[in-house]
Amino acid sequence: MKRQTFNEINITPLTDIFLxxxxxxxxxxxxxxxxxxxxxxxxxxxxxxxxxxxxxxxxVIIDENNNYIIDDEIISSDNLNQTxxxxxxxxxxxLMIQANxxxxxxxxxxxxxxxxxxxxxxxxxxxx
Numbered sequence: 001m002k003r004q005t006f007n008e009i010n011i012t013p014l015t016d017i018f019l020x021x022x023x024x025x026x027x028x029x030x031x032x033x034x035x036x037x038x039x040x041x042x043x044x045x046x047x048x049x050x051x052x053x054x055x056x057x058x059x060v061i062i063d064e065n066n067n068y069i070i071d072d073e074i075i076s077s078d079n080l081n082q083t084x085x086x087x088x089x090x091x092x093x094x095l096m097i098q099a100n101x102x103x104x105x106x107x108x109x110x111x112x113x114x115x116x117x118x119x120x121x122x123x124x125x126x127x128x
Contacts (some may be wrong), residue, residue, distance in 0.1 A: 058084070058091035058120075062099040066107045071123065080110065085118045094122030101127055 031063040068075040075083050088095070095115045098110050108125065115123050 056091050056093035057096050058087055059096045060111050062103045062107050064102040073107050077110065081114045081117060082109060084114045088114045088118045088120055096119045097123065097125045098128045099125065
């Protein structure tokens with residue numbers, strides 16, 4: 001007995017798969033809009049100058065040439081960790097990073113890392 005050749009492709013299983021995928025996409029699509037962070041940008045508020053003599057916050061300035069300046073002294077990137085560790089004991093209120101708008105983000109992160117390794121709990125960042 002000779003077999004007959006099969007000339008047609010049954011597309012019913014393929015259609016079933018497409019319908020299942022369509023249903024899955026319709027269920028998942030509304031959930032994708034709910035992901036993400038909702039952030040609000042703070043508004044700029046002019047503050048009065050505070051007297052720096054009572055300040056217990058260590059200030060690290062990053063200038064436009066990406067130099068670290070602490071107490072009007074330029075600190076090299078190699079000595080940044082040691083300098084912050086030695087000074088943080090005298091400044092219990094935390095650390096303020098004042099970065100120039102043209103300085104690179106990498107240098108700000110280096111100061112943050114050095115501060116965290118030194119045990120600083122409060123870090124603030126501002127632009128100069």
